[in-house]
Amino acid sequence: MPELPEVEVVRRGLERWISGRTIDAVEVLHPRAIRRHAAGAADFAARLKGLRIGTACRRGKYLWLPVTGGGPAAQTAAEGIPPIITPSVTHGLAILAHLGMSGQLLVQPQDAPDEKHLRIRIRFADDLGTELRFVDQRTFGGLSVHDTVPGDADHLPDVIAHIARDPLDPAFDDAAFHTALRRRRTTIKRALLDQSLISGVGNIYADEALWRSRLHYDRPTATFTRPRTAELLGHVRDVMNAALAVGGTSFDSLYVNVNGESGYFDRSLDAYGREDEPCRRCGTPIRRRPWMNRSSYFCPRCQRPPRPSRP
DNA sequence: ATGACCACCTGCGAGC
């Protein structure tokens, strides 16, 4: 589930159904799903046993669950595997999750049949009768355990420290974003998809925000004025908030919340996936263009291509 | 150092 609104829907589900619970057992059914966990599947499972899940957090498309505990009980559970991290009051551990293109985090009854692409199962030491499942058809996503950035209030995992804040983060710095955008020698859609500049924006919401802003995806970032950047950021936020309000975008059952339910924002898309359908502003057929091994959807009338700049 | 590409996977629908 890819972009920020869909990931936020999942975060809220985790917060409601998983936070506060203590892990009892972890089962890794596909090694690729924990490939970002350097110490491997056995370590991943052993390390998590006995830990208590804290508040679910998100930055851009990354999710994480800070974990606490890991005292004597966890040491025993690890059966002699030396801890990577020395317990400390200034930093801790978190379970990091990325859904990639097709990942799902589902809260399922323990007796529900395994999904075809079930990759990781996490059982809890309580009698609520549900477990957390990571299901991922294409295995681009995965879970891993990391040390958190010392002193960070949100317990940010160290390996995603390079990910920029997302536009729904109150601490996102609009002025700094504009400056960074101007510095880049690239085009606007590439910049929107660069998670080290602004996180959480993917192919759908980039196209939607550009359509709302009447900007062509190939416009050089160097041409952006402060007001233009501000307007674009406003549209990015508006479209993401609108999507969030209806549970995110899903074209099929691949993009669901922790209870397996789809969002409705696909009905409100103005550009993405609307090739040959009339632009909702001017009626001109929306076009699709191959772009970076993917697609860009835009209105050829509302979103005029930039004049080719002289070399 | 920065920017551009493509490999990493599985499945589905269209066309032949």
Add this chain to the structure above:
DNA sequence: TGCTCGCAGGTGGTCA
């Protein structure tokens, strides 16, 4: 029916 092709919400390593 069944093959091949193109395409899918993302990221990171590698190349220039």
